[in-house]
Structure formats: structure tokens, C-alpha cells
Amino acid sequence: MALLSPPATAPTRAPARTGSPLATRLTARTSSTPGRLTVLMVVLAALAIAAGLAAVIGVVQRSSHVHSVIDRTGPLTVDAQELYRSLSDADAIAANAFLSNGQEPAALRTRYDNDIAAASAALTSATAADPGQPAVQEISAQLPVYAGLVETARTYNRLNLPVGAAYLREASALMRDQLLTAAKRLYDAETTRFDSDADAAAGFPWLAIALSVLALAGLGYAQVTLTRRTNRLFNLGLVGATAMGLAALIWLGSSWLGARGELASAQRDGSAQEQVLARARIDALQARADEALTLVARGNGASFDTDYGTMLTDLVGKNGDSGLLHQAGAAATDPTVRTAVNAAISSAKDWRTTHQKADDANKNSEYTRAVTLTIGDDPASSASSFNHLDQQLAAGIAATSATLDRHARSAAGALAAAPIGLAVLTVLLLVGMVAGLQQRIAEYR
Numbered sequence: 111m112a113l114l115s116p117p118a119t120a121p122t123r124a125p126a127r128t129g130s131p132l133a134t135r136l137t138a139r140t141s142s143t144p145g146r147l148t149v150l151m152v153v154l155a156a157l158a159i160a161a162g163l164a165a166v167i168g169v170v171q172r173s174s175h176v177h178s179v180i181d182r183t184g185p186l187t188v189d190a191q192e193l194y195r196s197l198s199d200a201d202a203i204a205a206n207a208f209l210s211n212g213q214e215p216a217a218l219r220t221r222y223d224n225d226i227a228a229a230s231a232a233l234t235s236a237t238a239a240d241p242g243q244p245a246v247q248e249i250s251a252q253l254p255v256y257a258g259l260v261e262t263a264r265t266y267n268r269l270n271l272p273v274g275a276a277y278l279r280e281a282s283a284l285m286r287d288q289l290l291t292a293a294k295r296l297y298d299a300e301t302t303r304f305d306s307d308a309d310a311a312a313g314f315p316w317l318a319i320a321l322s323v324l325a326l327a328g329l330g331y332a333q334v335t336l337t338r339r340t341n342r343l344f345n346l347g348l349v350g351a352t353a354m355g356l357a358a359l360i361w362l363g364s365s366w367l368g369a370r371g372e373l374a375s376a377q378r379d380g381s382a383q384e385q386v387l388a389r390a391r392i393d394a395l396q397a398r399a400d401e402a403l404t405l406v407a408r409g410n411g412a413s414f415d416t417d418y419g420t421m422l423t424d425l426v427g428k429n430g431d432s433g434l435l436h437q438a439g440a441a442a443t444d445p446t447v448r449t450a451v452n453a454a455i456s457s458a459k460d461w462r463t464t465h466q467k468a469d470d471a472n473k474n475s476e477y478t479r480a481v482t483l484t485i486g487d488d489p490a491s492s493a494s495s496f497n498h499l500d501q502q503l504a505a506g507i508a509a510t511s512a513t514l515d516r517h518a519r520s521a522a523g524a525l526a527a528a529p530i531g532l533a534v535l536t537v538l539l540l541v542g543m544v545a546g547l548q549q550r551i552a553e554y555r
Contacts, residue, residue, distance in 0.1 A: 176521050183304040197229050198396055202398040263281060379443045396417070465492055
């Protein structure tokens with residue numbers, strides 16, 4: 111019987127898939143010796159460019175942070191410190207002037223006016239740098255209120271009306287509870303920014319170092335590979351490229367070490383000591399205001415006298431052998447600062463002794479003698495001891511500030527030429543590497 115269906119045919123095999131012509135040509139080229147050398151050259155060039163860019167950008171960023179320390183966060187920290195100091199001094203001077211029986215000394219009036227002007231100038235700088243800072247806005251709003259209360263107190267004091275003392279206490283409360291609190295927040299914020307800039311400038315260049323080491327390792331591998339294939343010990347182009355890479359790595363490391371060392375000195379010998387001295391000066395100013403307000407209150411100033419004792423303890427300890435001033439003296443690395451701190455400690459001890467005499471006189475109803483001991487011109491008065499203390503602290507702060515600025519500028523100098531130098535060395539590395547490998551590749555054509 112004939113088959114009605116066609117016979118089954120054997121299945122046909124699908125043609126084998128082949129890659130695209132471009133992929134085939136690339137595979138063929140890269141499998142050859144010149145192709146592998148070309149790939150190696152491209153990889154090394156990419157590593158060298160990445161290392162060079164990371165190094166240059168990293169140095170530029172660190173240099174920017176150093177210049178911020180010099181030109182922005184450093185000066186702003188000084189302005190914030192000056193604002194805090196001027197406000198504290200204004201409060202102390204206003205209280206001391208009030209004790210002059212209505213005849214306010216011209217020198218005290220001038221110093222108060224200078225303090226308000228200095229505070230306004232520092233506030234203007236802070237506002238220009240960060241107008242949205244809440245502390246700046248609060249001080250801007252409350253400073254005119256404080257000045258108005260002080261003027262009212264002065265007016266009543268000239269008329270010998272006791273209500274003037276109430277206005278002065280209200281002004282001092284506003285200063286301490288709001289103005290100085292806001293000024294402290296501003297100072298802390300600017301100090302934090304300063305430390306952040308200094309830390310960023312001193313940061314280790316991890317990426318640039320890692321890429322540079324990889325590029326040098328790649329150059330070493332390329333030289334070993336060529337030596338095995340060509341039996342030639344040295345390839346001048348690759349040797350030159352390696353030398354440029356080592357020079358760039360050494361330059362990067364030395365510039366970082368130089369900047370880091372200078373910034374560490376700036377913080378240790380400058381900003382850290384300056385902050386302790388600034389805190390000591392503010393405590394002294396607050397203690398001076400407390401001393402005067404104790405007498406202004408006429409028997410109702412126990413809280414001010416207690417606060418005075420707290421401030422003096424913070425300065426030199428209960429027995430005169432600890433506190434902020436001794437801390438500053440132990441940390442001082444500059445003989446000028448150490449001398450100023452030692453003189454300040456001596457003045458603080460004299461001040462405490464004189465204050466105790468004034469306090470005893472006040473408690474024994476010798477009010478006039480207490481006032482004379484507190485604000486008199488005698489070298490043994492509290493005013494003389496405080497003024498000497500304040501002058502020595504100001505000298506110490508000026509010296510540490512100059513040290514900070516000097517080291518910061520040296521750090522900037524350590525980084526100054528690095529971006530251009532590293533860029534030039536990277537270009538020379540690329541030229542040497544391409545020349546060395548291209549010479550070997552050409553031998554296969």
C-alpha cells in the first residue's frame with residue numbers, strides 16, 4: 111500500500127551563531143601581543159588620569175578649606191568672640207559706672223560706648239556672613255532694648271532716684287539671659303565651623319593615594335611584562351613614567367603632611383588656647399559685673415556675690431591653683447602667652463583678696479569704703495586688679511590668634527604649588543607611558 115503522507119525528513123541543524131564582525135575583530139586584536147599591550151596602555155592611562163585628577167582636586171579642596179580658615183571661619187570666630195566680649199564688658203562697665211553716685215566718669219562712659227560700637231560692628235559682620243542665624247537675629251533685636259534700659263537707669267541715677275537700680279538689674283538680666291546666651295551660641299557655631307574647615311583641610315587623601323599606588327603597580331606590571339617578552343631590562347619611557355608617578359606621590363604626601371602639621375599646630379598652639387583664654391576673659395568680665403551689681407543692690411545682692419564666687423572659682427579654682435587660667439598656662443607653648451597667663455593668675459588672686467575686703471566692708475555697713483575698694487583708682491583696688499587681669503588675657507588672646515594665623519598661612523603655602531605640580535607630573539607620566547608602550551607596539555607592525 112502506498113504511503114499517503116510524505117516521508118519524514120531529517121531535522122535540519124540551525125547554523126551556528128557567530129559574533130558580530132566588530133566583536134570578532136576586537137577579540138582577534140586583543141588576543142594578539144600588540145593588542146594586549148594597547149589594552150594595557152589604555153588601562154594605565156585611565157588609572158594615571160584618575161589618580162592625577164583625584165590628587166589635583168583633593169589638593170584644591172584642602173587649599174580652599176585652609177583659605178576659609180584664614181579668610182572666613184577664622185575671622186568670623188574672632189568676630190563672634192569680640193561680640194561676646196564687648197557685650198560682657200558693656201554689662202560690667204554699666205554696673206561699675208552706676209556706683210559713681212550719679213557722676214559717671216567720662217572714661218567709663220567712653221568705654222561703654224566703645225563696647226556697644228564694637229558689638230554692633232561684630233554683629234554686622236556676623237549678619238553679612240549668615241543673615242539667617244537665629245542667634246544673630248536675637249541679638250540684633252535685643253541689643254537696642256538693653257541699651258535703652260541702661261540709658262533709663264543712668265537717667266534715674268543722675269537724679270538720685272533708687273528706681274534706676276531696678277532698671278540696671280533688668281538690663282543686666284536681659285544681657286545675661288538672652289544677649290550673652292545668644293552670643294555664646296553664635297561663638298560655638300562659628301568655632302564648630304572653624305574646626306570643621308581645619309579638619310577637612312587636614313584630611314588624608316585616601317582616594318588619590320590609592321589610585322596613585324594602583325597606577326604605579328600597573329607601571330611595574332607593564333615593565334615586568336615587557337622584560338619577559340622582549341628580554342630588554344629597561345623601557346626608558348616606562349621608567350620615566352614611573353619616576354613621574356613616584357614624584358607625584360611624594361609631592362602629594364609631603365604637601366599633605368606639611369599642611370596637616372601646620373594645621374595641627376594652629377589648633378594646638380592657636381585656636382585651642384585662644385578658646386580657653388576667651389572663656390576665662392568672659393568669666394572675668396561677668397565676675398566684674400557681679401561685683402558691681404552686688405553693691406548696686408544694697409543688701410539684696412547675695413545672688414550676684416554667689417555668682418562672682420563661681421566665676422572666680424572657674425578662673426583660678428578655690429585655692430588659686432586650678433581653673434581655666436591654670437589650664438591655659440599648662441597648655442601654653444609660647445613664652446609670651448605663658449607670661450601673660452601667669453600675670454593674670456596673680457591679678458586674679460589679688461582681685462579675690464580685695465573683693466573679700468570690699469565684701470566685709472559692705473556687710474559692716476561701710477558702703478562707701480566698699481565702693482572705693484571696688485571701683486577706686488588705687489593699685490590695690492578691685493578695678494586695678496581686674497584691669498590688669500583683662501589686659502593680660504587680651505595679650506594672651508592676641509598672641510594665640512597671631513600664632514593661629516601664622517600656621518594657617520604656612521599650611522596654605524604647603525599646598526600652594528601642588529595642583530600645578532601634580533598636573534604637570536601626571537602629563538609627563540602619560541607621555542612617558544604612551545611613548546614606552548607605543549614603541550614596543552610598533553615593533554609588531
